[in-house]
Amino acid sequence: MNTFLEKCCDECWHSKERPCDLFIRCASEGPLCHHNQSCRDKFIHLNNRMLYIEQDIPIIFIGMGTCGLASGAQKVEDAIRAEVEKLQIDVKIEATGCIGFCAREVIVDVKLPGEARVSYYEITPKIVSKLIQSTIIEKDIFTEKLLGAHEPHSKGIKLLNDDPFFKHQVKIVLKECGVINPVSIDAYIARGGFSAFDKALRRMKPEEVVREVLQSGLRGRGGAGFPTGRKWEMALKQKSAHKYMVCNADEGDPGAFMDRSVLESDPFRVVEGMLIAGYAIGASDGYIYCRAEYPLAIERLEKTINQCKEYSLLGDNILNSDFSFNLKIKKGAGAFVCGEETALIASIEGKRGMPKPRPPFPAIAGLFGMPTIINNVETLANVASIIGKGAEWFSGMGTEKSKGTKVFALSGKIRNTGLVEVPMGTTLNKVVFDIGGGIPGGKRFKAVQIGGPSGGCLPESVIETKVDYESLKDVGAMMGSGGFVVMDQDTCMVDLAKYFLTFIQNESCGKCVPCREGTKRMLEIIERIPTSYRFTKEKTDQLQRYKGMITLQRLASVIRDTSLCGLGQSAPNPVLSGLQYFRDEYEEHLYERKCSSGVCKELLVYTVDNSKCTGCGVCVRKCSDQAILGEKGHAHYIVEEKCIKCGMCFEACRFDAIVIN
Amino acid sequence: MHQYIFDNYTKNDKSSLIPIMQEVQSVYGYLPEKVMKEVSGYVGLPLSRIYGVATFYNMFRLAPLGENIIKVCRGTACHVKNSANLLFAIENTLGIKAGETTKDRKFTIELVNCIGACSIAPVITVNDDYHGRITTKDIPSIIKKYSGKQKAAGIEKAEEAGTV
Known part of the structure; x- marks a missing residue:
């Protein structure tokens, strides 16, 4: 047997046309329909092979998620293939997803027969031959780039879970990410996959499934944190011939990438979550609405769906039951607002993705007018574990109102960028410094931006805040989808507010006035703050700058209270949280006309340090406006009136002779 | 076709x-x-x-693009790591603004909200290749790498069909 679809002997009659209802249980305990020790052995061997317990030849795992590929995983794979060919050794090469430690990509694991799996970091094509020499030929450890062992190793090397990055994490959603082959349904089944769906389908009524999810306290991981069970309950109560289950994988929040990673590294978990949800609410059709910017995730999802169909886990009469569920992928077309439920529905229907007023809620009248449940990828990835291990297990983690774990995408000025999953209630401090490893380059921590364009920036004074829905809201941010961008002293908060407003302004669908016009006016006000006298045309600009600041707060509250959808309602958050915590920085820009982070270009003054300038002339060539004068070999001079403050001279100078004031 | x-x-x-x-x-x-x-x-x-x-939708284009499409990620993480400077350098090197195509139809610069590779910010993609953790100094060599490429399949097909 090489797959679970193959028959152990002629007595097995499971096929796509005539599925056996015990198929999933059979995979782990089989065969169930007859007693035969040799058949039992076949199942045990297959399971062990899929779990990498049994193997004849060494296995090399390469982390091939988008971040791995972007760091050169494909080149590493080619180098490994060339190397093993050259050495004429037999190895199996397995592509996995992302283990979450993106800062250390490309991550390669080596597992020798009968030995623990060992991870190595930052593998490049150049050191591949060294890696293979020491691990496979000499059967030793490649200590130079050792990350850790997955299980206790005979040589007593450190465990992966003792690494500070992994030590504080509790993994539910990311449990198998980077560990298993993401496109093998057999690997997923061998690890207990689909057993939760099997349990729900055969031993639980839809009401019981909904109750279990309700009791677990699971809340939507996409942003607002609405209790998932309550949503399902609403849809379950609807008497309708047709219901839809939609997975929202339109991860538009810039700075969040956990949904992409889960879809790339463990797509079956999401499909299983959708199956359970579909069964619970009585849906017969499902859609996964995925961003087109994630081509790899879409490709893996397509493979996943095809395999599920082959195994009779999708389609009509799944596992010989009355439950039918068809799953389709819809590609997004690049609109942030489509992450909003009603806009997403419009987009699936082939319209402009514009939100609708609620009620009616999608759970009552959604896609094509039918009851529709929309859940985020991470929410659905939790469902199988909840059904499998029970609501009590799940609600045992987290805080009073926020249960379970949350995945954060650590990025920005932080040492260990990547994906981390922590129990709700973990402090920001722990995430930034213990797991994230703090700020690189000896810089000072300034703020962390949580929740993307709808969230807020939290400074050091509130770093002991716990991550849960309520606590984050209290300090002016929000959970959002889990973007976690860390900033150091070189980030300007005014510039950041400008960045988010530009984003929101571009992405506003234009349906309601407060969002369409309000965000535009707000952006104008913020844009005026860091402009210099020199570049303004109107004489009243200085006056406008102060006037704008006076009306900013009121404008923000009008937008928040009167916008149609969540995008508009939360649009002022980055500005409001900026004003709350970084007022002095705004005032510095306004009154002193300077930007101490050195970001707002128009407020900077570039000069040449005569003692350092060698007169090499590189800056003169780089300067697009001929603002730099000087003879070769003599110190140069920047004509301030001509300088457009692009900073190209600063970047180009090899002697640090350009000074920014 | x-x-x-x-x-x-x-x-x-x-x-x-x-x-x-x-x-x-x-x-x-x-x-x-x-x-x-x-x-x-x-x-x-x-x-x-x-x-x-x-x-x-941001994805759709009503005019043909260049042979090589440079997408500059303008996500939060990339922004914090100075993707604005990167964009400026690319614009300067090619002499066009974001959203435009060079006269020889070799390059188009596009902005993208986030490509989800925040951990290796700042990121740009040229066609389907990712270039992560780059600085303005890397731009000329990246652009040079793609300057010599043949026409993109899409444009050739469009010319054949006479739709351009």
Whole structure:
């Protein structure tokens, strides 16, 4: 047997046309329909092979998620293939997803027969031959780039879970990410996959499934944190011939990438979550609405769906039951607002993705007018574990109102960028410094931006805040989808507010006035703050700058209270949280006309340090406006009136002779 | 050459509009008006509605693009790591602004909200290749690497079909 679809002997009659209802249980305990020790052995061997317990030849795992590929995983794979060919050794090469430690990509694991799996970091094509020499030929450890062992190793090397990055994490959603082959349904089944769906389908009524999810306290991981069970309950109560289950994988929040990673590294978990949800609410059709910017995730999802169909886990009469569920992928077309439920529905229907007023809620009248449940990828990835291990297990983690774990995408000025999953209630401090490893380059921590364009920036004074829905809201941010961008002293908060407003302004669908016009006016006000006298045309600009600041707060509250959808309602958050915590920085820009982070270009003054300038002339060539004068070999001079403050001279100078004031 | 696209979709199914447009764009690199008229007839929607959808989503283009598409990520993590400077350097090197195509139709610069590779910020992609953790100093060599490439498949096809 090489797959679970193959028959152990002629007595097995499971096929796509005539599925056996015990198929999933059979995979782990089989065969169930007859007693035969040799058949039992076949199942045990297959399971062990899929779990990498049994193997004849060494296995090399390469982390091939988008971040791995972007760091050169494909080149590493080619180098490994060339190397093993050259050495004429037999190895199996397995592509996995992302283990979450993106800062250390490309991550390669080596597992020798009968030995623990060992991870190595930052593998490049150049050191591949060294890696293979020491691990496979000499059967030793490649200590130079050792990350850790997955299980206790005979040589007593450190465990992966003792690494500070992994030590504080509790993994539910990311449990198998980077560990298993993401496109093998057999690997997923061998690890207990689909057993939760099997349990729900055969031993639980839809009401019981909904109750279990309700009791677990699971809340939507996409942003607002609405209790998932309550949503399902609403849809379950609807008497309708047709219901839809939609997975929202339109991860538009810039700075969040956990949904992409889960879809790339463990797509079956999401499909299983959708199956359970579909069964619970009585849906017969499902859609996964995925961003087109994630081509790899879409490709893996397509493979996943095809395999599920082959195994009779999708389609009509799944596992010989009355439950039918068809799953389709819809590609997004690049609109942030489509992450909003009603806009997403419009987009699936082939319209402009514009939100609708609620009620009616999608759970009552959604896609094509039918009851529709929309859940985020991470929410659905939790469902199988909840059904499998029970609501009590799940609600045992987290805080009073926020249960379970949350995945954060650590990025920005932080040492260990990547994906981390922590129990709700973990402090920001722990995430930034213990797991994230703090700020690189000896810089000072300034703020962390949580929740993307709808969230807020939290400074050091509130770093002991716990991550849960309520606590984050209290300090002016929000959970959002889990973007976690860390900033150091070189980030300007005014510039950041400008960045988010530009984003929101571009992405506003234009349906309601407060969002369409309000965000535009707000952006104008913020844009005026860091402009210099020199570049303004109107004489009243200085006056406008102060006037704008006076009306900013009121404008923000009008937008928040009167916008149609969540995008508009939360649009002022980055500005409001900026004003709350970084007022002095705004005032510095306004009154002193300077930007101490050195970001707002128009407020900077570039000069040449005569003692350092060698007169090499590189800056003169780089300067697009001929603002730099000087003879070769003599110190140069920047004509301030001509300088457009692009900073190209600063970047180009090899002697640090350009000074920014 | 795009006729096969219609075979996968039922006639007058309005919800298939966006997938059809995506496939047309993957063939031609943009949405030629001539083809859109056919699409309009097939899905049973007026051309104005299709224009509305095409202009709403960032993905769709109504004009042909360059051979090489440089996408500059403007996500939060990239922004914090100075992707604005990166964009400025690319714009300076090519002499065009974001959203424009060079005169020789070699390069197009596009902005993208986030490509989800925040951990290796700042990121740009050229065609399908990712370039992460880069600085303005890397820009000339990256652009040089793609300058010599042949015409992109989409443009050649469009020229054959006479839609350009």
